[in-house]
Amino acid sequence: MPPEQFFEAMYLKHSESMLRVAISMVRDYSLAEEIVNETFLVLWMHIHRVMKHDNPTRWLYIVLRRNAIDEVRKNKKRAEVPLNEAISKSTNADFFAFPDLLPTALSDEDKQLLIWRYERGMGYDEMARCLSISDAACRMRVKRARERCAQLLHSQQKNDAI
């Protein structure tokens, strides 16, 4: 069987179950979707090896578990600076514009994504169209921008406390 066909068969057979297991683990639909996407990217990178594996389903779920554990650990770190809370405070602020409250060290590209998403309330589909990328790629970019923003806010908070 050609690798593309094997991959497609694995995706069609397992993606929904993997999403259901991932959502049980992380309790967040978008995050679960990202974990499943990352798992299939890893599958594609190692497709020839997995094709020879005696239990490809188990292989997939091992990678899924690993990705979920990574996310749980990242979330634990992010929880120290709850970004939603920071964003909600910033959008309710009377005297500061939302962009001014984003960390200065955040790249212009990341700021733009967060402004579109959280200040203007743009949907992923609309943002994806503006950027000429897929909806899924857009979600991933926003997720990464959020993570970088959270890390910078966390460092900023630590520096402020010193």
Next chain:
Amino acid sequence: MKKYNGQEIADNQSDMALSLEELEQLSPESREAFSVLDQICTSKSEEETEAILESYLASVQGDPIQKQISFDAQASLEKFRSLAANIKF
């Protein structure tokens, strides 16, 4: 994109278990899901893997978060292909 050592991915899981402290911070549903994943990861055959999975998925059908899922595998595969096309390996 994470870097994976090919051999490490599926064969060496000892460094990737959640600690007791980490598990305690999870919801009971998350803990159960991780526990099922642990069973899947040590299953001995494809049949055993699928049986564990099937039984678990049947048991969580009533979970409200599961009811949010409306999934079209074919459409999702197309979305995944677009996503993969935007990622440089």
